[in-house]
Amino acid sequence: MVDTEQRVDLRGDGRIILYKREGLKNPLWQVRIRVPNSKGYKVVSTKMADQRSAERFAMDLYDELFIHVKQGGSIKTKTFRQVFDEWEQTTKTMGHTVMPPFLKGFCSRTYAANFNF
Numbered sequence: 001m002v003d004t005e006q007r008v009d010l011r012g013d014g015r016i017i018l019y020k021r022e023g024l025k026n027p028l029w030q031v032r033i034r035v036p037n038s039k040g041y042k043v044v045s046t047k048m049a050d051q052r053s054a055e056r057f058a059m060d061l062y063d064e065l066f067i068h069v070k071q072g073g074s075i076k077t078k079t080f081r082q083v084f085d086e087w088e089q090t091t092k093t094m095g096h097t098v099m100p101p102f103l104k105g106f107c108s109r110t111y112a113a114n115f116n117f
Helices: 051-070 080-092 101-114
Strands: 007-009 016-020 029-033 042-045
Touching: 016 051, 029 051, 042 051
Parallel strands: none
Antiparallel strands: 007 016, 016 029, 029 042
């Protein structure tokens, strides 16, 4: 787990946690952000060794994510596989514009080979 001396709760409410991972030769600050009305956390490296710079980065990221969620977005992103499956499902239900079999096979082979399906 994280050493308590290398962990900072920036707001005091657990929404923005800045920490350094143990056991690394040159640890950089990481941030874990939880936004109200969203599920889960967003964990990001600040790519900074200086604590003050990392704090500013974390606060700015929190503000961006907060606005994004408030506008109906999510802090969790979909994988390429999820997007492809949704697209494939949509093309199956479009009636006369159904994806031709050759295109379906091409997409499945191409994406399976290149994106580890």
